[in-house]
Amino acid sequence: MEIVHDAGELLRYLKLAMELDTGHPVLIDKYLEGKEVEVDAISDGETVLIPGIMEHIERAGVHSGDSMAVYPGMNLTESEIETIVDYAIRIGLGLKVSGLMNIQLVIMPGDSGRSQIYVLEVNPRASRTVPFISKVTGVPMVNVATKVMLGKSLKEQGYESGLWPRQNLIAIKAPVFSMSKLIGVDTYLGQVMGIDYNFEAALAKALLAAGLMLAPEGAMLFSIADRDKPEALPQIRRFATTGYKIYATEGTAAMLEAAGLPVKIISKKLTEGHPNIIDIINDGTVSGVVNTITGGRIPLRDGFAIRRAAAEKHIPCFTSLDTAKVAIAAITSGSRVYSIQPLTDYREKEPA
Numbered sequence: 001m002e003i004v005h006d007a008g009e010l011l012r013y014l015k016l017a018m019e020l021d022t023g024h025p026v027l028i029d030k031y032l033e034g035k036e037v038e039v040d041a042i043s044d045g046e047t048v049l050i051p052g053i054m055e056h057i058e059r060a061g062v063h064s065g066d067s068m069a070v071y072p073g074m075n076l077t078e079s080e081i082e083t084i085v086d087y088a089i090r091i092g093l094g095l096k097v098s099g100l101m102n103i104q105l106v107i108m109p110g111d112s113g114r115s116q117i118y119v120l121e122v123n124p125r126a127s128r129t130v131p132f133i134s135k136v137t138g139v140p141m142v143n144v145a146t147k148v149m150l151g152k153s154l155k156e157q158g159y160e161s162g163l164w165p166r167q168n169l170i171a172i173k174a175p176v177f178s179m180s181k182l183i184g185v186d187t188y189l190g191q192v193m194g195i196d197y198n199f200e201a202a203l204a205k206a207l208l209a210a211g212l213m214l215a216p217e218g219a220m221l222f223s224i225a226d227r228d229k230p231e232a233l234p235q236i237r238r239f240a241t242t243g244y245k246i247y248a249t250e251g252t253a254a255m256l257e258a259a260g261l262p263v264k265i266i267s268k269k270l271t272e273g274h275p276n277i278i279d280i281i282n283d284g285t286v287s288g289v290v291n292t293i294t295g296g297r298i299p300l301r302d303g304f305a306i307r308r309a310a311a312e313k314h315i316p317c318f319t320s321l322d323t324a325k326v327a328i329a330a331i332t333s334g335s336r337v338y339s340i341q342p343l344t345d346y347r348e349k350e351p352a
Contacts, residue, residue: 003031005227032118034108036060037073037084040126040133041101042145043092047154047161050088051139053081054129054173058322060106060120068206068323069129069173071136072166074199080107083117085163091122099145102127129173132193136171137164138347169346171195172206195346200333207330212316212323216331218287219245221266221280223306224252228292231321233259235290238328247286249277281309289317290324 004010017026036056042049055073073081088103095101104120126142134141144157154161176190194205207213220239224232229252236256240246246263248256253265267276280286289310310317318324341349 031060032106032108033059034106034118035075036067036120037076037105037107038069038127038129039084039088039103039105040130040141041088041092041103042099042141042148042154042159043095043097043101044148044153045093045096045098047159048089048092049139049144049154049159049164050085050162051137051141051164052133052166053084053163054133057172057326058320067175067320068326069132070199070202071133071171071173074170076107077115080115080117081163087117087119089161091119095122095124097124099124099149100126100130100141102129128191132171132173132191135193135343136169136195136347137167138344139164167347169195169197170199170202172199172202174206174210174212176210195343196339197346200330201338203326204330205338207327211314212318212327214316214327214331215287217243219247219285221247221277221286221289221291221306222252222256223249223268223277223289223291224255225292226251228321229255232290232292235321235325235328237261238332242328242332247280277306278309281306281313281315284313287315288327289315290321291317291319292321293319 002009002013004013014026036059038054038056039050039052041051052071053073053076054069054071055076057068057070076084084105087105091097091103092101102123102125104122106118106120108116108118110116126145130141133139139159144154144159147157148154172194174192174194176192192206192209194202194207194209196202196205204213220236222232222236232252233255236246236248237259240261246256246261247266248263249266249268253263256263266280275283275285281289289306291306307317307319316327318327339346
């Protein structure tokens with residue numbers, strides 16, 4: 001699967017697909033780069049229980065296992081929540097699901113100002129977020145769903161249809177990529193969560209646990225795909241005003257110089273002199289990397305070298321501008337007071 005943005009990228013992908021010579025067709029579908037939300041629910045054929053709604057930090061297009069998710073959704077309107085709950089109930093009953101199901105949706109701005117909500121996929125099974133949503137809401141989803149599958153209805157277990165009451169906490173799920181364990185290979189995925197009474201504190205905990213928390217000062221390396229450059233500029237400016245020294249590859253540096261930002265140009269070409277992008281990662285010059293994906297074999301290879309070096313040096317590396325945005329927000333928010341207490345206390349006690 002790949003997102004293509006223009007005819008050139010489509011031709012490159014189709015050429016690679018034809019080289020596989022599988023004899024299978026290629027599905028071309030429209031891509032909606034909207035706000036993604038996710039729901040884990042339990043259905044017994046008559047009742048659908050929704051413990052909570054999660055909002056992804058990264059826009060649709062980042063795999064749900066690779067994205068950060070926030071409970072409860074911080075930017076959802078009451079109308080959007082009602083629609084998501086309505087969809088979940090109708091889907092669960094319509095498909096006659098008995099047990100767990102996972103629904104992923106995308107929210108797009110509508111022409112009339114009212115959001116359009118699309119269902120991306122429905123999986124009649126447990127998802128990787130079931131442990132997360134169970135812990136933060138207090139609903140033992142696996143236990144409840146197992147009893148449903150054995151014939152005990154949700155009503156008999158004391159649960160009603162609809163959305164479970166919102167808990168008095170903020171929880172953030174973050175992926176953990178243990179790439180540094182095996183040199184030269186790609187990712188192994190795990191996840192951590194940060195919980196607190198406000199978004200900034202929960203975010204900081206999640207980033208710390210995932211190894212993605214940036215130092216309060218240092219230097220950043222930016223290598224940004226052309227299509228992402230306009231969106232990246234305000235974020236890079238924020239890093240610069242925070243006090244970070246900025247390093248960038250040639251194309252990104254040209255944009256920053258034109259915008260009047262101080263930047264040191266670093267070559268992507270590993271065979272043409274030093275220091276290059278790998279040198280400044282390996283020697284600790286930079287404390288973080290932002291590298292958005294570019295199509296084409298050579299850029300992909302260069303990007304892999306950047307991301308691989310960052311992983312092996314345990315340096316935070318962001319391939320999504322959405323993730324980089326919350327990372328800089330975590331160190332500039334001024335929130336340095338975290339509550340440390342048992343998980344159950346967050347659900348049962350008011351914040352001090």
